[in-house]
Amino acid sequence: MRPVEIKEGVFWLGAVDWNRRNFHGYSKAHKGTTYNNFLIVDEKVTLIDTVAEEFWGTLQCNIAQVLGDRKIDYVVANHLEPDHAGCLAKVVEKYQPEKIFTSPMGQKAMKAHFKYEDWPVEVTPTGTELSIGKRTLSFLETRMLHWPDSMLTYCPEEKLVFSNDAFGQNWATSERWADEVDRYRLEELMANYYANIVLPYSPVVLKTLATIKEMGLEIETICPDHGLMFRGDDCAWAIEKYLEFAEQKPKNKAVIVYDTMWHSTEKMAEAIACGLADEGVSVRLMCMKNNHHSDVMAEVFDAAAVIVGSPTHNNGILPLMADMLTYMKGLRPQNKIGSAVGSFGWSGECVKILTKWLEDMNMEVVEGIKNQYVPDHEVFNKCYEQGKAIAAAIKAKL
Amino acid sequence: MQKYVCEVCGYVYDPAQGDSDSDIPAGTKFEDLPDDWTCPVCGAGKDSFVPED
Numbered sequence: 001m002r003p004v005e006i007k008e009g010v011f012w013l014g015a016v017d018w019n020r021r022n023f024h025g026y027s028k029a030h031k032g033t034t035y036n037n038f039l040i041v042d043e044k045v046t047l048i049d050t051v052a053e054e055f056w057g058t059l060q061c062n063i064a065q066v067l068g069d070r071k072i073d074y075v076v077a078n079h080l081e082p083d084h085a086g087c088l089a090k091v092v093e094k095y096q097p098e099k100i101f102t103s104p105m106g107q108k109a110m111k112a113h114f115k116y117e118d119w120p121v122e123v124t125p126t127g128t129e130l131s132i133g134k135r136t137l138s139f140l141e142t143r144m145l146h147w148p149d150s151m152l153t154y155c156p157e158e159k160l161v162f163s164n165d166a167f168g169q170n171w172a173t174s175e176r177w178a179d180e181v182d183r184y185r186l187e188e189l190m191a192n193y194y195a196n197i198v199l200p201y202s203p204v205v206l207k208t209l210a211t212i213k214e215m216g217l218e219i220e221t222i223c224p225d226h227g228l229m230f231r232g233d234d235c236a237w238a239i240e241k242y243l244e245f246a247e248q249k250p251k252n253k254a255v256i257v258y259d260t261m262w263h264s265t266e267k268m269a270e271a272i273a274c275g276l277a278d279e280g281v282s283v284r285l286m287c288m289k290n291n292h293h294s295d296v297m298a299e300v301f302d303a304a305a306v307i308v309g310s311p312t313h314n315n316g317i318l319p320l321m322a323d324m325l326t327y328m329k330g331l332r333p334q335n336k337i338g339s340a341v342g343s344f345g346w347s348g349e350c351v352k353i354l355t356k357w358l359e360d361m362n363m364e365v366v367e368g369i370k371n372q373y374v375p376d377h378e379v380f381n382k383c384y385e386q387g388k389a390i391a392a393a394i395k396a397k398l
Numbered sequence: 399m400q401k402y403v404c405e406v407c408g409y410v411y412d413p414a415q416g417d418s419d420s421d422i423p424a425g426t427k428f429e430d431l432p433d434d435w436t437c438p439v440c441g442a443g444k445d446s447f448v449p450e451d
Contacts, residue, residue, distance in 0.1 A: 148407040
């Protein structure tokens with residue numbers, strides 16, 4: 001994709017990673033992703049962030065198309081993860097910027113990561129204002145949204161915020177603006193990104209949004225570093241969505257995530273799903289053999305209840321469920337009801353182990369069900385009633 | 399009372415404020431925080447904290 005002038009003198013550069021499916025080694029990006037970065041042509045030509053290292057050629061080409069032989073004066077590094085700072089060392093070497101601006105934690109990360117000795121780094125704590133000519137850039141630290149070094153860069157003259165990972169979505173497109181794509185798909189991908197990446201830092205999201213409101217920042221354009229950008233009324237929509245995501249209000253929905261050895265746990269899970277569905281709860285039944293943990297997490301994100309299932313295996317649980325629970329616990333979902341289900345052969349620790357995971361995630365636990373050997377009609381009835389009981393708990397919570 | 403700063407994310411534990419997220423009352427010294435207490439911002443353990451200058 002060629003550079004796109006998003007405001008007079010402000011360019012989207014970026015790289016579209018059409019083939020990306022594995023995002024950061026742990027999350028699925030079914031629709032690819034983009035690494036957005038930006039160039040402001042003013043008295044001081046300023047580059048905001050870079051792209052993943054493999055797109056160094058694209059970045060150079062984009063810069064040359066906009067600037068010709070003109071040099072880059074300033075670089076702003078909003079976040080040091082390699083998908084945004086992957087070309088930083090190469091940019092410094094080739095363009096020799098006068099200054100590199102980053103947050104206090106960014107400087108620390110930059111030193112540790114790039115081991116530079118003579119880079120012209122300048123630290124920009126919250127409130128720092130920088131004149132680049134006709135325009136000003138001001139910086140807002142957003143520690144742990146989603147890394148310690150994360151910050152936002154705001155340009156008051158353009159009413160534009162470079163939001164780095166906040167408001168991002170993994171979506172490789174030829175379109176650049178949110179109003180050019182399908183809204184449902186956009187929201188789904190934005191929620192997927194939030195659920196898998198930003199979720200643990202929801203309290204920071206709420207504080208940051210409150211700070212932006214208090215500061216009275218006028219925002220007419222939001223430029224995240226992944227996916228589509230927002231303009232006009234879409235900015236308020238994106239902020240509203242983030243508030244909604246961060247508040248983690250549960251919906252009338254349950255996710256049953258399980259693994260199974262000889263289908264007994266699976267059949268019990270299906271009976272629970274029937275009980276839930278008959279009470280009007282929307283249910284997702286997700287077997288770990290067929291679903292990636294990040295896809296499960298995208299469903300767990302707005303569910304009111306999470307039912308986890310595994311048979312007992314070697315006095316423990318099946319490994320795909322251990323993977324799922326480790327991943328889920330790290331993302332710290334809030335406001336959930338939890339319950340466990342599992343079959344067993346000779347020893348039956350599964351439900352106890354699964355319940356401990358749910359308790360460790362501060363879920364409101366509904367006592368689980370375990371069954372030895374193959375479940376019969378009576379067990380299925382018990383599971384069906386369990387589904388209804390969980391549905392009642394969901395209704396009491398909503 | 400001595401404040402402690404998280405070397406991972408920069409959060410400052412102020413004993414005068416405690417940590418309401420973890421039900422730590424105001425006036426609790428850093429040394430008296432439970433061993434399994436973690437940084438309310440980034441989740442790092444107590445050993446990631448150093449006294450603030």
